[in-house]
Structure formats: C-alpha cells, structure tokens
Amino acid sequence: MSDLERKLTDMLAERADRVDRPTSRLGEIRSRLDQLESSYPPVDRRRWRSGSRAFAGIAAAFVVGIGVGGLMVMQRQIAAPDADPSILGQSPSTIGDPQKGIVTGRAIRWAPPSPLPDPEHVFVAADVVDEFGVSDTATKRWPSSVTVERIVQFLDGYVAAGTETVGSHSFAAVWRSADGLTWERVETPSFTTGTNARPADQYGTSIGAIAANEERAVAIGGVRADGATVLTAWATTDGSTWSSTPLNVPPSEPAVINADVVTTAIGFVALTLDAGVADPAATSQATLLRSADGFSWETLPGPGAETAGARIYGLTTVGSRLVAFGQVGGSLGQAAAWFSDDNGTTWTTASVTSTGALPITTARAAAGLPDGVLMLGYSSTEQPHRTLLDGGPLEPIGSIAVTAWWSPDGVHFEALDTAPLNTAFDVPTAVARTQAGALMATSRISGTQPSTLLWSWTLDGGFAPLDTSAADLQQITALDAVRDGYLAASRNPRTAPNDQSAPADTALWMLQQR
C-alpha cells in the first residue's frame, strides 16, 4: 500500500468517525408504507392513457408582469393587486377536474406590487396538484417526486420534460399544456420499453434536456441498462408519440451521462456535459451529436479537446452560431466558451474577459438569441463555504460572487456589472432570454437551505431584483422563454426528510411579460 493509499484510508476513517450516531427511522419506514397503502388509490401505470387518464401531476401558474421599457406592447389588464385573475382566460382556482383527478387547493394569492423594477408586476398562484390525483400533499411524500428539467414551446402549446422518481426507480416523463396553466402527463411507453430500457433497474430512465422546432421535439436523457447508462434521444412529431434512439456516446460504463440540446437550421445539436475532472491537464471528453430528424444521429468530437482541463456545462446558440460554455484549467480554473459556425464540425475558443479579483471563475448557464448571448457563472475563492453536520447552517469561509458576461456574437464575452446581485452568497441556477431582456434565478446560500431569488436583466438597465415575496419558489430547476414570457419549474429538494408538513415538491410557474 502506497503512502497515498495509507493517507486515504486514514482520512476516510477519520471522516467517517465524524458522522454522528444514526437515529433509527425503522418505525417511519413501516408507517410510511402503511400510509402509502391507505392513501393512494389503486393505480396501474401500465394502463395510463393520455387524455383519458389525465396526469394530475403539476399545475401551478404564476403571472408576473415585468415592464421592460415598453418593448412588449401588450394591453395592460391588471390595474391593481386585487384585479380579476381572469386575465389568463381561466382563474387558477377553477382549474381542475375532479373527474380527471386534478385537484386544486389554495386560494389565489396576490403579492403587493413591487416598487422595483416595475410597479405593475403581480403574482397569481395556482396550486400544486399531485400526479396520483390524491391531494396536493401527495408530492410531499416519499417515494414520489418530480423534477422538471426544461420547458419548451411546441406546436400550439408547451412541453415540459424531466424525471419522476419513485423510490429508487426513475421514469423519464413528459407533460403537455395548451396554456401553461393546466398540465397533463403524456403516456410515453417508449421511455420504458426501448431497446435498452429496464424500468425495474435502479435508475430506469431520465430526461436532462429537451428542444423543439416547428416540426418535432427531441429530448435527451439516460437509460440505465445492463450496468451501463446509455445516452438516449427521444423524438416526437406530435408530442404524444415518442420514439427512442440509443446514442453512440462512450463510455458505456455506468457513468452519469448528461447532455444539452439546441435547435439549429439543420435540426438538433446535442453536446454531452462533462461533470469535470480533478486533473487540470485532462482534456474534455465532450461528444457532439447532430440530427436532422431526432432519429438518425451523427457523432463528432466536442469542443475543448485541445484545452487542458476543459469542462463543458452547456450549449446555446447566437443566430446560426453554436456556443458552448464551461471552464478550462480544471475545477479551480477559469470560465471559458467556444463557438462553431459549421454546426459543430469545428470549434474556436471565444475570448472571455476576467471578472475580478476572485481566483476561480466558471460559466454555468447561458441564454442566446440572434442578437447576443447572456452567460452566467460565478467566481469564488478555493473553498467559499463549508457546512456543519446535522443540517447546520453553511459557514462562509471565503468568497463567492455571481458573474455575468454579454456577447453580441458569441465570440467576445465582456464581463457585466453584477453588483446588485452580490449582496450575499448567490450563485446562478438558470437564465432565459426574450428580445426584451432576460430573467435569471439565483440561489442564495445561507442558513440551512438555499433560497431562490429572481432577477430581471436588460442590456441597458442591468440586473434588478424581482419581488418574489408572494412566491414559494423553492429551487428553480427549469427556466425557459416562451411566446408570452417565461415558464419556470421549481422543486423543493426535500431538505427536511422527516418533516411531512414541508411544502409541496414541484410546481410550474408562468411568468408573463406585459
């Protein structure tokens, strides 16, 4: 045994000794299953039918008016905080059909108008409903939870994609909505009966990203099968019938495989996301995949292979130009971006200006439109914070700050002033853009669990906080621009597993510009 191996053994033993004596939850295990048995009506997943057996999984809607310099010319329909919520065509309180198992609960909540940045923006909330059509409390309970990864506009409505977890099993899942308010689970047999799928396996299937153009939608995810996770694409032309295609991406070992996907003029381009390596000298193993139809895929090397310690965290577009972003120099390196003008055949490193004094920077999210791309990340000291055992508060021992860059072309990224964002330990989690500006979510790391804040952004006005006092946003997992504004999904990460009165898990929100 080498010296390093001895040190490793000692260190791991020392760390393990710090774990407190565990508290038995044996009684909870028994009672929880009893509760499930008594609470859930008999449901056979295999007999679900789209439309007739409505998925009652998630329906929550929020409306926020974000005045953005009059760029969106929409008639003002809300004049006061107690205005009629029928502006959405249907009050959230009337959403739901007991015959379909959709249940609504809480009354509509109105937030007081926020003085900044727009006195007109108002929240409207509908309730969270549970997939099993029992009550809004069901998603609080083990073992079911839902995570929405992305929401896109498709055909005449919207499609949300993500993963439903039931115990140790996961199921790729898709929901559809015509208006962003009521959502219905789409039956997706190909998600569990594909060539490689073994739904009884530990992981099952999951979706990490989805993109759609005018003709079809493509979701990318993983299928756990025979000891390996196979990166898989699912494609549809109608939103209801999906076909799966295993993708030729090494390795086929049980690595966690994620990918981002965007639409381009040639169809769809996906890029595997590298969780990173500790070795700054290691090169990226990113793989690029492109397809015209979502069924037949071409595999190419991804960007960053020539750069030491490259880590790819996402993919976006600026017009016809592809832009990948991440970090170079390993986990303690610098933010980086790459662009391609030939749909990913060749890549060039973009210039990214420095953001300040903190030594480590990374780019984690970006949203591009033809007029430019907003890229977000954070800079930090080597160890910005640590946590204590027993769910104690996070203890700051260094510094961390949100960083942002703007590029009109995806080639040169200039750092933006992010002073309004950095009043505490905030890190960006999601961003989406419209022609009028951008909306971003940050997670504030303080106390025992992070809290989510929303910010608006315009190139001229910079960042400004939105009033989210009426919203129980929890943790934003998806934020995407749609025709009328933004759709977002949030999820409570169940940080208090013993607390059955904790807030409901997953919600979808509509954030509307006017």
Place this chain on the structure above:
Amino acid sequence: MKDLRKRTAVDRLCMDPPPGDVEVAVGQPNYTWPGSRDFDEFYARELPVQLRRATLLLGSDTLAADVVHDAFLAIYNRWHAIDEPGAYLNRSVVNGCRSAGRRTARRLRALSRMDLPSGDPDNDVLWDVLSHLPANQRAAVVLRYYAGMTEAEIADALGCRQGSVGPWISRALAAMRKELS
C-alpha cells in the same frame, strides 16, 4: 394471524412486483417474513455502516441519511424476495448516492464544495481533492479504502464490469497525486 402479503403502492408503481404471493404474519409488534431474516436486526447492523459510507460518497450527512433511508425503505418493501440483502443494500445506497450527487451537482453546483468539519489540514486537502473526482472514481476509492471491498464487490455495488474498477482507482490515485503535488 396469517394473511396474504400486503402489496403496497410501491409494488404497483415499480412495475416489477415480486412473483407469486407470499404468506406473511402481519399485525405483530416486530413482524418478520416467515422463514427469512429479521429486518430489525439487519437495519440496526447496516444503518451506521451505510450512513458513514454514504456520507463519504456525498459529502453531506443530511443527504446521506435521506439516501440510506430510501434504500432501506425499498429493501423493506421487497424483503422476502431478496436473496442477498446486504449486496442489494450496497447497490441501492451507492446508486442512490450517485443519483443524489448528480441532482445536487446539476441544481446547485456551488454546493458541491460542501464539506465536513475540518480536522487535520492534510486530511482537508485530501478530502477536497477526493471530492472533485468523477463520481465513479470517487465511489470506487471510498469503497476500496474505506469499506475495504474487493474489486469484485465494488463492481457489484456500482453495477459495472469488474475490469472497470481497477482503472478507475488507478486513475483516481494518479489524479490525486497530481493535484497534491
């Protein structure tokens, strides 16, 4: 009192109900599956072991407690149908840790630096380096040097080929040496 085995909602949802009906005694203070192992004893023996292991894999005892609890809940539900509950639990916990780690990494990547309390400074550095390894390499290292598992046992826990484990550990040690130097 004898009754048919209770089929729970979990059974129905997982689409792989255990074959056949199994008789089971219910309503007892500590009911056990006839002719099989005692779950209470198994739980008491394995809980501290799995909790420590999961904490080392995730870097968070709060997340670890959640993962281990979920694994026990799953195994309890299928207790009678599992031949080797220890191996099954190992796989469930390791896979649960990887899944939880993936979710944490994707949602709040800044939190990936969450750490256990500081002790020996050298150990802190080593822990930090370990925490930045890819998930498979980190899991293999923890299972090898903390749990003392053989490569075959690690492969079983990770659900991979045995031939993959050695290279993962070698690459992990090489990367750690490079970082530490």
